[in-house]
Amino acid sequence: MIISTKRGTPQNEIKKIIDGFEGQGLQVTLIRGEDYNVFGLVGDTTKLNEKQIAANPWVESVTRVSAPYKKANRLFHQEDSVISIAGDKVRIGGREKVAVIGGPCSVECESQVVQIAQAVKEAGGDMLRGGAYKPRTSPYAFQGLGTEGVLDMVKAREVTGLPIVSELMSEDRIDEFVEYVDLIQIGARNMQNFQLLKALGRINKPILLKRGLANTIEEWIMSAEYIMAGGNENVILCERGIRTFEPYTRNTLDLSVIPIIKEKTHLPIVIDPSHATGNYRYVEAMSLAAVAAGADGLIIEVHTDPEHAFSDGAQSLKPAKFRETIDKCRAVAAVVGRRL
Ligand code: PEP
Ligand code: MN
Numbered sequence: 001m002i003i004s005t006k007r008g009t010p011q012n013e014i015k016k017i018i019d020g021f022e023g024q025g026l027q028v029t030l031i032r033g034e035d036y037n038v039f040g041l042v043g044d045t046t047k048l049n050e051k052q053i054a055a056n057p058w059v060e061s062v063t064r065v066s067a068p069y070k071k072a073n074r075l076f077h078q079e080d081s082v083i084s085i086a087g088d089k090v091r092i093g094g095r096e097k098v099a100v101i102g103g104p105c106s107v108e109c110e111s112q113v114v115q116i117a118q119a120v121k122e123a124g125g126d127m128l129r130g131g132a133y134k135p136r137t138s139p140y141a142f143q144g145l146g147t148e149g150v151l152d153m154v155k156a157r158e159v160t161g162l163p164i165v166s167e168l169m170s171e172d173r174i175d176e177f178v179e180y181v182d183l184i185q186i187g188a189r190n191m192q193n194f195q196l197l198k199a200l201g202r203i204n205k206p207i208l209l210k211r212g213l214a215n216t217i218e219e220w221i222m223s224a225e226y227i228m229a230g231g232n233e234n235v236i237l238c239e240r241g242i243r244t245f246e247p248y249t250r251n252t253l254d255l256s257v258i259p260i261i262k263e264k265t266h267l268p269i270v271i272d273p274s275h276a277t278g279n280y281r282y283v284e285a286m287s288l289a290a291v292a293a294g295a296d297g298l299i300i301e302v303h304t305d306p307e308h309a310f311s312d313g314a315q316s317l318k319p320a321k322f323r324e325t326i327d328k329c330r331a332v333a334a335v336v337g338r339r340l
Contacts, residue, residue: 001045002063002075004036009058017056024048029076036060040076067264069221071228072235077266083206083234086163086182090126092206092236092297093268098333098340099297101165101270102322103129105312106142107149110156116302117156119319124326124340127183128153128162129299133169134311135189142310150180157182165208165299171199178203188213188240188275191223201230208270208299210238213251217260224267236268237261238299241276250278250315253286258293270297274315280306283317284325291332291340298329 005014014037018028026043041048050062070076082094092099102120107113107130117128132149134142145152153164163182168174169190177184183206190196191212200207207227211220224235239258241251253276261269273286287298303309303316317325326340333340 001041001048001050003039003041003053004060005039005058006060007035009037013058017058029070031076038075040070040073042070067218067221069218069225069265071233072221072224072265072267074262074264074266079266080262081233081266081268083236083268085127085206089161089163090182092270095294095296095337096339098291098295098329098338099126099270100326100329100340101125101127101129101297101299102302102317103165104131104303104309105274105301105316106131106134106310107145107152107166108310109145110152112304113149113152113156114159115304116319117160117162119304120302120322121160121162123302123319123323124330125162125302125322127165128156128160129165129185129301130156131167131311133167133173135167135169135187136311147176150176154180168196171196174199174203178205181205183208183236185238186210191215191220194223194226197223197226198230200227201232204232204234206234206236207232208236208238210240210272211242211254211257214243217257217264221261221265224265236270236297237265238270238272239276240272249276249282251276253277255286255289255293258290258295262294268296270299271295272299274299274301274312274317278315280315280317280321283315284321284328287325287329288332291329291338292336294336300325 026041029040031038054062083092102125134144165183167185167187168177185208188210241253244252271290273283301316302322306313306316330340
């Protein structure tokens with residue numbers, strides 16, 4: 001619930017209001033504005049009566065907020081959050097630089113990921129992606145190299161200086177990721193693994209939280225809220241396409257989330273055109289559209305030999321195409337007042 005008080009409300013009246021709600025076990029966040037004071041109430045507001053609160057002559061308005069999230073809510077945090085990665089080597093958010101993350105779906109061996117990392121760097125990428133723990137639909141498909149894959153990513157970082165992003169699938173690997181990975185990806189399939197989300201709230205590494213395959217925007221923001229409520233506010237959202245009835249693409253890229261996320265939250269939003277389309281032919285067009293629509297970053301699968309990739313070759317760009325895509329995106333970024 002959000003309550004604003006009238007211009008010029010005396011301090012003692014503000015205090016009375018705060019004490020009243022705190023006395024009911026609610027947590028009160030006060031945002032002091034130039035003209036109005038705004039209170040955010042966190043806790044069980046179901047028993048409060050809006051009309052009764054509005055009867056206070058100093059109260060300007062009472063709004064029952066349907067949005068159940070607070071930490072991620074732009075209402076309580078008007079500035080865009082800028083997430084600092086790898087000791088501020090890369091920053092995502094803030095509507096200036098658009099960050100580009102490139103790399104293979106899966107880490108296959110050290111030389112593969114080092115070679116791709118070099119290509120990503122040469123093309124102008126800011127970070128390297130690569131999965132070591134893979135959430136595959138089939139138990140017979142390549143499951144990832146595990147720790148070895150993470151260490152291969154570390155090697156690629158040493159060679160290129162690019163910070164690394166990799167997917168964490170379970171709580172038992174958190175220490176490994178805290179030690180080695182710069183940005184921890186939570187994949188679409190784990191978006192509502194609440195136990196995992198709670199554990200991520202207890203660390204302070206940045207998290208790239210992908211939208212679930214069939215989740216609403218509000219459910220997705222609530223998952224970010226889980227991490228933030230635990231104390232880790234370094235969350236970046238990533239749209240990777242949602243399931244619809246359309247088979248021409250692997251998923252349907254929901255680009256409308258960009259303005260919606262910016263309106264509802266202060267968190268950065270990254271677009272993954274690779275998993276969204278499932279087809280390398282459409283990745284460039286969707287990247288350009290994402291930058292034009294205000295995305296804070298792109299995460300694109302890149303492979304030097306897509307035909308033999310262990311996973312997602314069909315949606316991976318070869319380095320030359322990746323570079324061309326970045327160059328075109330840079331031009332679009334300039335048009336919308338951003339850098340890339
Ligand atoms: C991936 O990034 O390789 C991946 C598995 O993504 P998602 O969770 O979006 O399917
Ligand atoms: Mn993939």
